[in-house]
Amino acid sequence: MADWTLHVLIDPKQVPLDGVDNLCRALRDGGATVAQLRGKHSDGGELIRYGEAFRRATRDTGILFIVNDRVDIAMAVQADGVHVGQDDIPVEVVRRLAPNLIVGLSVGSEAELRVAERARPDYIGMGPVYPTPSKDDAGEALNVDGFRRLCLRAKRLAPVVAIGGIQPDNAKPVWESGADGIAVISAVMGAPDKRAACFALLASRG
Amino acid sequence: MADWTLHVLIDPKQVPLDGVDNLCRALRDGGATVAQLRGKHSDGGELIRYGEAFRRATRDTGILFIVNDRVDIAMAVQADGVHVGQDDIPVEVVRRLAPNLIVGLSVGSEAELRVAERARPDYIGMGPVYPTPSKDDAGEALNVDGFRRLCLRAKRLAPVVAIGGIQPDNAKPVWESGADGIAVISAVMGAPDKRAACFALLASRG
Numbered sequence: 001m002a003d004w005t006l007h008v009l010i011d012p013k014q015v016p017l018d019g020v021d022n023l024c025r026a027l028r029d030g031g032a033t034v035a036q037l038r039g040k041h042s043d044g045g046e047l048i049r050y051g052e053a054f055r056r057a058t059r060d061t062g063i064l065f066i067v068n069d070r071v072d073i074a075m076a077v078q079a080d081g082v083h084v085g086q087d088d089i090p091v092e093v094v095r096r097l098a099p100n101l102i103v104g105l106s107v108g109s110e111a112e113l114r115v116a117e118r119a120r121p122d123y124i125g126m127g128p129v130y131p132t133p134s135k136d137d138a139g140e141a142l143n144v145d146g147f148r149r150l151c152l153r154a155k156r157l158a159p160v161v162a163i164g165g166i167q168p169d170n171a172k173p174v175w176e177s178g179a180d181g182i183a184v185i186s187a188v189m190g191a192p193d194k195r196a197a198c199f200a201l202l203a204s205r206g
Numbered sequence: 207m208a209d210w211t212l213h214v215l216i217d218p219k220q221v222p223l224d225g226v227d228n229l230c231r232a233l234r235d236g237g238a239t240v241a242q243l244r245g246k247h248s249d250g251g252e253l254i255r256y257g258e259a260f261r262r263a264t265r266d267t268g269i270l271f272i273v274n275d276r277v278d279i280a281m282a283v284q285a286d287g288v289h290v291g292q293d294d295i296p297v298e299v300v301r302r303l304a305p306n307l308i309v310g311l312s313v314g315s316e317a318e319l320r321v322a323e324r325a326r327p328d329y330i331g332m333g334p335v336y337p338t339p340s341k342d343d344a345g346e347a348l349n350v351d352g353f354r355r356l357c358l359r360a361k362r363l364a365p366v367v368a369i370g371g372i373q374p375d376n377a378k379p380v381w382e383s384g385a386d387g388i389a390v391i392s393a394v395m396g397a398p399d400k401r402a403a404c405f406a407l408l409a410s411r412g
């Protein structure tokens with residue numbers, strides 16, 4: 001059974017290639033369970049190089065490794081899974097191309113939840129919970145009440161991972177709303193001590 | 207044997223989805239031999255929809271169908287091939303993922319030709335021959351003399367398709383330099399009569 005507790009999304013632009021090993025060790029030590037490579041502005045060659053580095057480092061540390069959007073990269077580096085948005089390759093096409101990959105799908109509204117109900121992803125990335133500048137393609141924030149309502153329904157379908165502006169000081173109500181996990185970018189990648197940042201996010205679960 | 211004579215690169219933003227059939231008929235009637243889907247600013251879902259439409263339309267018209275960059279899209283829509291740049295997924299990784307796909311590789315310098323010599327693509331896209339605003343990631347123009355020199359060496363390796371700023375009125379020296387084919391964007395997609403535009407480009411072969 002996969003552990004969805006703490007996803008950290010990493011852009012290749014945020015870490016040098018030879019820093020991937022250390023980063024993954026810090027994430028593991030802090031309690032992160034999933035690393036997602038998300039290079040919206042990276043070419044395929046860079047994604048392959050980082051994907052291979054993350055595959056090696058996560059295998060060593062026991063962290064699940066997921067690639068955002070690019071099914072070809074996920075297949076080439078033998079990632080554990082791929083995460084797609086509602087505008088990306090449809091889940092059923094991913095299943096056909098790569099039946100062994102875990103598939104996550106983003107959901108940010110009731111309409112998108114209906115898509116998920118048909119598509120049957122292995123987990124749902126739900127958000128943005130809070131307003132955030134880092135996901136440029138994200139919709140309006142659900143806020144805690146909206147997240148709770150949508151999460152309650154989505155949980156019948158698949159584990160729900162909350163995303164969007166989550167930080168140690170606002171994560172508690174997200175856990176209390178039923179999230180099976182949280183996904184962060186800046187809360188960890190923007191912190192000088194990434195292990196401590198992961199730890200603080202998990203401590204917020206209470 | 208594939209016919210590399212005239213590639214037309216098409217961005218999903220340049221044609222409505224329900225216009226793909228007519229476009230492919232015009233390309234075929236004008237003598238185009240390859241259609242390449244190149245959506246640098248398209249999400250995977252859009253590429254799948256256009257890829258499926260181009261696959262259907264090109265199968266009907268006998269045009270070869272190639273997808274730029276995204277091996278997953280090429281595999282999912284059963285394209286004939288994929289074209290990668292020097293910064294994209296390496297040719298050998300493409301071969302491993304999808305052994306049946308034709309693989310084209312961009313070459314714009316002697317250093318990049320050496321990469322191609324190791325990678326052994328099925329064809330080489332060489333350019334930019336002329337300065338062009340449409341390939342934002344392209345290097346400096348080779349100009350006709352530079353193209354001729356590089357083409358001469360590359361032809362021993364694979365068929366060479368010239369790209370970059372080629373129009374009916376400057377195509378003749380490109381053919382005379384040994385190009386096995388030419389690839390265009392605006393010369394066809396920017397023309398009101400696409401069939402006539404293809405025809406004019408082929409007439410320049412003399």
Ligand code: NI
Nearest residue numbers: 040041246247
């Ligand atoms: Ni861009």
